Amino acid sequence: MGEGGAAPVSPPFRAVAVLGLGVIGGSLVRALRAELPGTRIMGWSPALGERSAAVDAGLLDGAPAAWEDAVDEADLVVLATPLGACLQMLPELEGIMLGRATVMDVASLKAPVARVAEDAGLAHRWIGSHPMAGSEGTGFARSDGALFRGARVWLVAGPHAVIAGRLKAVERLWRAVGAEPALIEADDHDRLMALVSHLPQLVSNALASVLLGRGVAPEALGPGGRDMTRLAGSNPTMWRDLLRHAPAEVVDGLRSVRDALDDVARAVEGGAVDHLEKLMQETRSWRGERS
């Protein structure tokens, strides 16, 4: 992936259209403007306020009210909407964007997008991206040009998109904004996300629901309790789509955590502190803390 030599390198795309200016899309236009200043950037959000804010911040070369008007000159179209809107817009792009343009989404699940891209005849022009970065907040106001620095970005690409150099160009774009791209199969990605993203999210919601049911104020939490309930503040609209398409591993994982909690409750009740200490030592070793 190294660029090599000292010769100036042209930006990976001449013109980028970012559809969706929330935390991910907004952060991407901020980072692209800063790191790839020669790139033309069009943006779109369903919210006029977000379009105006991005234009006023000097981040966009245009922000039309209709998303179709943002894409016509782009050689990269980025779908940065919630998953449901992404699945609706992707097939419509086929007849609107340039014939040579690459389309990339940033949804947290990749298999549903891969299927729609295939059905729409866009598989050879599609690169799936999933930046492992975000915020429990929502919208352009919470975007951050440094969001992707050091973040893993999972990439999914079919053979034609790889051969045509689309994967390499998208990798260069992510590296330019400080991210660390890595290739993965769509199904493998979604199975992993079930465990590292859906499961922690829903466990945080379950814990928070118990605390709120018991009348605990968030201000009564210490730093550990705040960590454990931060995700409980995540955007329900974004998650609604992800849960509709949740891989089966989410349900299995939730039931395993349920069973683990049942085991812990019995151990606490029975004073089985050796058993609990062993569990804590195992998870501490896994987490990489010094013992």
Next chain:
Amino acid sequence: MGEGGAAPVSPPFRAVAVLGLGVIGGSLVRALRAELPGTRIMGWSPALGERSAAVDAGLLDGAPAAWEDAVDEADLVVLATPLGACLQMLPELEGIMLGRATVMDVASLKAPVARVAEDAGLAHRWIGSHPMAGSEGTGFARSDGALFRGARVWLVAGPHAVIAGRLKAVERLWRAVGAEPALIEADDHDRLMALVSHLPQLVSNALASVLLGRGVAPEALGPGGRDMTRLAGSNPTMWRDLLRHAPAEVVDGLRSVRDALDDVARAVEGGAVDHLEKLMQETRSWRGERS
């Protein structure tokens, strides 16, 4: 609690002995040295390396190998050991420390310490403290002089300790290091901690145990997953004692989270996204995020 006027205020204690130089004790000697430079500070740890490190850092006026030798001139003795050691050492202090000295512990549960203080005839000289601050790391190397800034510190005190001005002096000490002390009853404190401390801790361990059982590497986690497993790296030795004395509310809370996860699993399995979105909206409102 205001000091009032412009007259110089004497430090709340002339000489402090801190027994235990881990994250809490080590951070306290750092903060006291910085904020109350006129105070004599003796320290003790069972680990020679921690005693030497604290002396070499200029934080202590002495660090004898036997804890009994650290307390004889102190007008405040701070027990900053794990709860089990705290409960053993507290009665022994009765014949060793100055007759007018105040003894304070920093354990995360207060009712067990209150009982031992009562049995040892020390209730009138004891102030229980619980700073809501810490680290998933362990030991003096992870101590931090800024640890208590902005942190809630719960205080438990009997009527005699209040009348004698001991509570006021301890409050001044905590305010001097940037903390926000507040008075609470021991049983109320422990019921609250069952929900805001023990419960998040054990949920983090349960989640981490499932992830490690499924072969997920911690490096595969995003920022949310890292938040949710940070507590799984906590110190098992400290928690062993806290779990031995766990209030009944811990078991009830664990079973409520278990039931909440069972409900979430059924909803995901059945595609009940409206139900899940409602749960997420409720926890988001509770957490105070913008919707």
